[in-house]
Amino acid sequence: MQTNPSLLSGAATTALLIVVLVASALVARRWWRTRTGARPMPLDQAVQQVREASPFLDLMGRQLDGALKESETSTLLAIERMNAVYEVSQAQFEHIRATEADSHRMAAVLKDKLMADTQLGSILQMFVEKQESDVLANAERMRRLQGVKDLQPLVDVIATVARQTNFLSINAAIEAARAGETGRGFAVVAAEIRQLSNRTAEVAVDIATKIHAATAGIDEELSAAGEGRNTGASNMRRVLIDIQDMQQRFADSMAQLSLDRVVAEVMAGHQRIVDQLSDALAQMQGQDLMRQRVQNVQQALQELDAHYLAVAEQMRDKPWDPDSLPPIQRRIAEQEERYVMQSQRAIHAEATGAGGTGAKAGDEPRIEFF
Amino acid sequence: MKRVFLVDDSVTMLMSLKSTLEISGFQVDTAPDGEAALNKLKAGLKPDLIITDINMPKLDGIGLIKEARKLLRFTPILALTTESQQGKRDEAKKNGATGWLVKPVGGTELVKVIKQVLPGA
Numbered sequence: 198m199q200t201n202p203s204l205l206s207g208a209a210t211t212a213l214l215i216v217v218l219v220a221s222a223l224v225a226r227r228w229w230r231t232r233t234g235a236r237p238m239p240l241d242q243a244v245q246q247v248r249e250a251s252p253f254l255d256l257m258g259r260q261l262d263g264a265l266k267e268s269e270t271s272t273l274l275a276i277e278r279m280n281a282v283y284e285v286s287q288a289q290f291e292h293i294r295a296t297e298a299d300s301h302r303m304a305a306v307l308k309d310k311l312m313a314d315t316q317l318g319s320i321l322q323m324f325v326e327k328q329e330s331d332v333l334a335n336a337e338r339m340r341r342l343q344g345v346k347d348l349q350p351l352v353d354v355i356a357t358v359a360r361q362t363n364f365l366s367i368n369a370a371i372e373a374a375r376a377g378e379t380g381r382g383f384a385v386v387a388a389e390i391r392q393l394s395n396r397t398a399e400v401a402v403d404i405a406t407k408i409h410a411a412t413a414g415i416d417e418e419l420s421a422a423g424e425g426r427n428t429g430a431s432n433m434r435r436v437l438i439d440i441q442d443m444q445q446r447f448a449d450s451m452a453q454l455s456l457d458r459v460v461a462e463v464m465a466g467h468q469r470i471v472d473q474l475s476d477a478l479a480q481m482q483g484q485d486l487m488r489q490r491v492q493n494v495q496q497a498l499q500e501l502d503a504h505y506l507a508v509a510e511q512m513r514d515k516p517w518d519p520d521s522l523p524p525i526q527r528r529i530a531e532q533e534e535r536y537v538m539q540s541q542r543a544i545h546a547e548a549t550g551a552g553g554t555g556a557k558a559g560d561e562p563r564i565e566f567f
Numbered sequence: 568m569k570r571v572f573l574v575d576d577s578v579t580m581l582m583s584l585k586s587t588l589e590i591s592g593f594q595v596d597t598a599p600d601g602e603a604a605l606n607k608l609k610a611g612l613k614p615d616l617i618i619t620d621i622n623m624p625k626l627d628g629i630g631l632i633k634e635a636r637k638l639l640r641f642t643p644i645l646a647l648t649t650e651s652q653q654g655k656r657d658e659a660k661k662n663g664a665t666g667w668l669v670k671p672v673g674g675t676e677l678v679k680v681i682k683q684v685l686p687g688a
Contacts, residue, residue, distance in 0.1 A: 485670065
């Protein structure tokens with residue numbers, strides 16, 4: 198912050214104005230006396246004038262006090278606002294940091310889920326493969342059962358034998374009848390043989406029916422197993438593919454959830470805000486510099502006031518005592534000693550035309566380690 | 568968190584520097600003049616760094632540096648002042664000051680200086 202030049206120049210101007218006023222009054226009196234021969238200002242009046250200037254100086258001093266208080270209040274308010282800006286920025290930053298923590302937690306959950314899904318996928322894969330293998334083995338076993346069809350020709354042979362036996366028994370019965378009484382026993386045997394051939398034929402038919410039913414059932418089972426294997430496997434495969442897709446999506450999400458980079462950028466931005474605020478806050482030191490300069494001018498005004506009041510006193514109420522009145526040059530020199538800033542000394546040197554201290558003191562480093 | 572003790576008779580200086588240092592991560596204590604600062608030190612305040620003005624009422628910065636050095640032998644003490652007279656610098660150095668900074672000092676510049684005298688801050 199730069200020191201308020203208008204305030205400073207106001208104080209300096211006031212002091213200068215008073216000096217000029219008094220000097221002008223003295224010069225004017227002398228000029229008036231020489232040019233017109235008119236009567237100079239009466240001493241009492243001059244003393245009165247000088248004394249009346251004193252409250253004016255006091256007024257200026259108070260005005261400077263007011264200005265200082267106002268600038269101090271404004272500066273403190275500005276500091277308050279900057280602190281508020283910092284707090285907002287800090288809160289935002291904390292919020293983002295919390296979001297980062299949440300995202301890390303979510304990423305950890307996703308990672309666990311991904312791992313569980315991977316394990317589940319592997320188990321499912323094994324299960325699908327085992328099931329496919331079992332279905333194939335079952336189908337193979339059923340296919341082997343189709344060998345029962347090979348029994349059909351044997352049944353045909355049995356049926357043929359039964360039929361031929363039946364024919365033989367009929368012929369035997371005819372021959373037994375032709376033999377008469379002697380053939381009666383043979384007729385009984387022939388009847389038994391016929392009965393046996395009939396039962397054999399019935400059993401052959403029954404076996405053939407059962408073999409047919411069994412082979413039809415096996416065919417049906419094989420067909421159903423084939424269809425089931427195809428649809429079951431494809432369904433399982435589809436589930437596996439879905440799980441793999443889901444894993445990929447999780448993996449992609451985890452990559453997107455990596456907010457570290459964003460947080461790093463926010464952190465850098467926050468640091469820039471802190472640096473800017475830090476410098477802006479430090480600029481408020483300018484108010485302190487101005488305060489010191491104004492107080493210095495106030496002190497000078499008070500001294501000037503005291504000086505002219507003493508002059509007025511010695512003009513009328515007290516005898517003139519030059520030793521009790523320090524020359525104004527000495528007061529100016531004392532004022533220079535009270536300066537603390539290089540810039541004050543430089544202005545002093547410029548105003549008084551002195552080269553010395555103001556010019557040489559600026560070379561000291563602003564920051565020095567001992 | 569490093570602890571910095573600020574001493575200055577200007578309330579705006581104290582507030583602005585306190586805020587500057589706090590947002591940079593320092594813990595800050597303050598005192599409005601050398602005498603109040605010395606009382607706090609005598610009461611047991613143990614700052615990692617003291618930053619003091621020089622021209623103050625009651626007890627000035629040079630006096631504070633001299634007294635504080637008796638209590639805290641190794642604590643760095645920086646003078647932060649508008650005072651530019653070499654004589655005052657020499658006096659501060661003689662009484663145990665660590666460094667001299669002329670106001671105004673920028674915020675980042677001040678933090679940099681503090682980190683130089685407080686390694687690890």
